[in-house]
Each structure stands twice: as C-alpha cells, then as structure tokens.
Amino acid sequence: MASSQVAIRVHQLDKSFRLPKYRMHTLKERAIHPFRRHRFDEFHVLHGIDFEVLEGEFFGIVGRNGSGKSTLLKCIAGIYRIDSGTIHMAGRLSPFIELGVGFNPDLPARDNVTINAVMMGLTPREARDRFDEIMAFGELERFADTKLKNYSSGMQVRLAFSVMVHSDPDVMLIDEVLAVGDAAFQQKCLDVFYRLRAEGKTIVLVTHAMGLVQQFCHRAMMLSGGEITHIGLPGEVARAYMSENFRDLTSDVRVGITAEEVRLTAAWMTNATGERVDTVAYGDMMRLHVAVEALGPIKTPGIAMWLSSEDGVRVFSAGAREDGGGLGDFERGERMEFSIEAENRLSAGRYYLGCTVVRGTAGLEALLFQDRAADIVSYGVSLDSLIGIDHTVSVTRLRAGEPVR
C-alpha cells in the first residue's frame, strides 16, 4: 500500500432496480392502462455499502452470483445512477467494466483501438501514437489491419486488455479478465498485475478466483445479498467466500445413517484450536471426526475415514483396527468418536469425508459405509494435482558425453 490517500470512497450506497410488472413499450398499452406504470417490482440490490479503497491498493471484491458485485462496479464506474449515498473517486477511472466493449467487428484493429482508447479518455492522437505498443503487448503486430471479426475471441481479449493497460488510468475496475485467453496470456496478465501493483496503481478486482485474491489483493471484501459481510485480509475473505459458496450447494452429504449393527451419528471437522469449521486453508492443521454408536455387540471391529474429491477419487485415507489403533470390541449401546489430525495438503476445492465400519480382522464385512458423511472445503492454493507433497527440485546440467546417473 503506497499511501493512506483514499482513491475510492463509497458511503452508504443504496441501489435498487424497479422492474415494471408490465413493461409498456407502446403508447396504446399506456393509453389503455394509464395507471399501471406505478406497479413495480422493487429489487433492492445494494444496501448501505460503505468502504474505502486506498490509493495504490489492490482491492478484491468477491461474492456469489447475484450478490451485487457487478451492480456495485457499475455504480462506481458511473454507469448506473445510485439511489442514495455518495461515491468519490480520485483520478481518472478506466470506464470499462468489461473488456472489448464497443469493439466493432467490421472495423480493423487499428480503428477499434482508436475508438476504445478515446473511450478510455485518450485523445485520438495519443491513441495513434501508442498503437504499435498496444499491438506489441497483445502480440498482435501482424494483425494490425485485420478486421476484428477475423480475430479469435482470445485475440480480441488480448487487444482489449492491451488498450486498457496502455490508456494509463489511475483507477482500474477489472471484472474477471483472466477467465479468457490462453495460459501464456494469462501469465502475461499476471505479470502486468505485478507491475501495476509495484507501480502503485489502484485496482479493484472482481473475481471468483480466490487464488488471485490471496496472491494479489492487499484487502478484499465479500458481498452477500447486497451487503458487505466481510472486509479485511484476503485470506479471511477467501475463507468466508468458500464456506458460503459451498454451504448452500445441494449435496448428498448425510449422517445419521443407521445400519443393522452400527449407527453413524456425526461427521465434522475442527481446526487447530478445536473450533468446528467447514473450510481449511492449505497448509493448516485439520482434524476430521466421526462419531458412531454400536447398536449391538461387535467383535473385532475396524473403522476407516477418507477424503475423496468431487469426482470420487479417494485422496487420503486412514483408519483404526483392533490390532492397530487400540480399538477393542464394541459393547451394545457404546458410543465412540474417532478423529484424524493431518496437515491440509489438498488443492483448493470441495472434498468429502467418508467413513466405514467393518468387522473381522480382514475387514471384509462392512457394517456401515458412507462415502459422503460431511463435506469440507480447502482453499488457498490451486494445484495441478489433488494434493501437494513436500519436495525439492534440482537441476543438473550434463556436459557433453557425461552419462546420466
């Protein structure tokens, strides 16, 4: 954070949409129903939004679909009129909330860049002066005079992003840019983000990618139902987002399963301090618990727990047996809690806690099997694999003729 100067100040912002129940598009309808106009459905989209973004700050806004993120962005950008409250801004804003707005497919890149840049607030002359630079950044030099309709969608985004970066605004509002473009371009965008961050630009980033929020943002804010529910450090906001995001999803998670001889009464997770949680950051300690009740005497029982990914791949499992974990025979009516403590090495996403109770030393007779007894969310690090394993990387250059050891 470069300074304590405020770049954006939003104070007590309220915004609602009035959607007429009957949309009257013709004068005839209007003449027939002169009073109908006043029937509106009122949608209160944002209430009492109050926050500040400092100059040089990278500020993330997260929230589920329909939480009011985009409306807020449009209010800040001056596209929607707000109902009450105030918005203040220091410096020139990039007036786009989406890349490539106003591109005309029938015009070559050259003309489109000029139009886009002028919309950004440059003069046509400045736009022409920066044209080569813009095309070079987007790696589109060879297509300067190609009509935009012959561009691929990835090329169009590259062009639009280049124009935005080169039009040099003081404050940028960015809504999910990285969703498009190939990996190389995404990397380039990330590089630009690092550069902009280093240059002390003020950026408001709306995204669903918690990795980006944690990687770039100094602070973040979560919207839910048109209100700010969390504001603060990106890690906390990301956690709040993940737990909200997965909480309401319908899933087949069940406990209270009663088999003939054993009942699964509960399954849950706690964090390092023993609090009950449903999200866990990568690298943090997690403790997985299940509770069972024996409905009859069970000789030589075994119990196992595992975590499986969304598509059913078992990522990790552990268990207790009569011989291994000090588990004795179960009496009728006996209740027991089992837990496993482990460091979370799971790539960001949702995982299911599964549980089984078996009988016999070979563990072949399953008395109870529940694949999805609870769900948990890991966040923070998105890996290319399901789990991360401690490792070191080394590189050895071989001289000519030297054999591989």
Added chain:
Amino acid sequence: MELELKEVRGPAAVSGSPRRFVNLTWLLATTDFKLSYFGSVLGYLWTLMQPLMFFGVLYFVFAFLLHLNNALDYPVLLLMNIVLFGFFQQATGAAIPSVVVREGVVRKMQFPRLVIPLAAVTTAAINLFFNLVVVMIFMLSYGVQPRLTWLLLPFLVLVLFVFTTGVAMLLSALFVRYRDIAPIWGAISQALYFASPVFILINQVLKGHPSLGRYYLFNPISTILQQARHWMIGGTPPGGSGVPVIMGGYVWLLVPGGIIVGVFLLGYWVFGREAPRVAEEL
C-alpha cells in the same frame, strides 16, 4: 501524486471533459460514416449517388410528366431541397433507435449519453457536406451565378443542424420507453416532406392564397428551405423572395425561430431527464 477526490455523479447526458465529449462524438460519427457503405462496390460514391438518383425520379415525374414548375432553376432547386431535407430525414431516422442500438456500450461503459444521438446527426451532417459540394457543382454547371449570399449557407445549415439535433434528442430518449415513436415519426416526417417546399414550391401556395405564405413558413423546415432558395438561387418574386418578405416582417421569424429553439430545449431537457436511467431501462 496527490489526486483530488471527486464525487462520481453517475451517468448523465453531458458529463466528463468536453474534449472527450467532442472526440467521442466525432469518432463515432466518422466511424459510422465509414461503415455505412461497408461492403458495397461503390462505397462513398453512394453518398452522392443516392440524392442524385432520387432527384432523377422526382424531376422525371414533376417536370417531365406533369410539367409542374417548369422554371429554369427548378432542377437545381429540387436537388438542393432534396439534399437539405434528406439530411433531416436521415439524421432523425438514424438517431431515434441509436441509443437502443448501442445498448452494449450504454450498459457497459460510462460516457456522456448525449454523444450517441449527436453522433448520428453528425454522421448525416458529414453526408450533407459532401452532398452540398455536389449541389454547388451542379449549380455552377447549370449556369447559376455565384453570389455573395452563398456564404450565408453555413448559417442555414447550422440552424437546420440545431433543429435536427433537438428532434433527435427528444425522439431518441422517448424511443427507449416507447417503441412506437419510430412508425409515428415515419408518418410525421412524410407529412413534413409534403408540407415543406421540397418539390412543391412556395409558388403553388402563393398562387392560390397569397396570405397563406406566412403560415406555411411557420414550419421551420419551410423557413430554412425557402431562405436557402433565396440566398442560393434567388429568382423572381414572390417565389424567390426571402422569408421576411413573404411573411411580412422580420418579427414573424420569431415563430419558426421559437419552434426551433423550443424543440431543441425540450429535446435537451427530455434527454437529460432520461439519460441517468437509460442503462437500466434498456
């Protein structure tokens, strides 16, 4: 770098720096002009061909078949009238749906909303400029003597531009809510076409009822066309006279003048009132 904290006032008809307003209007207008004949073989030539072809039709019907207005300068006058009225028709026709057509930009970007209808009128004005060059050439080759009052034509074009912009602002704002503006305006502009001295000249009106001339010229388009005729071509009175003479005094100019100013102010007011919500109404 200390930047001043300024209030974001939300969308409006006119906002931000005037430079950006002008740049945007001009850029959108020239782009539309470039695109209007996109994909046609003759390209820009159509800008010039269109009024000429229309002129050919009218001239054939009225001068050749019906032997109306067989005055020496009728063809020149007819062409000039077609070009001037054509500007009004093209500009309003393009401006009315303009805000709705540019929905994508309106909903996604902050910029002064008035740019949109103004750019549509400006595109038509670029066409008008080229057409007037053709009219001039046609006049000279037809033997009309150049005169000093030709220099006054830009003033009339400006008045026409102001009137057209007023109509454009009013109708483009209303069109967002009431889509029937388009067919209604189609009928009205057709009526205006016959109520103005485009091909039926004021001579016809004055022949039957000389006292009607004044009321005929209450229509701003009539005023502009008649005065253009007087300054550009002249001719024998009463048909070639200036507007004040036909109306019987300069004071009567207040009526068409008032209509022009009134329409402009009304249009500006209505557009300004609708502009802040236009992104939501679309």
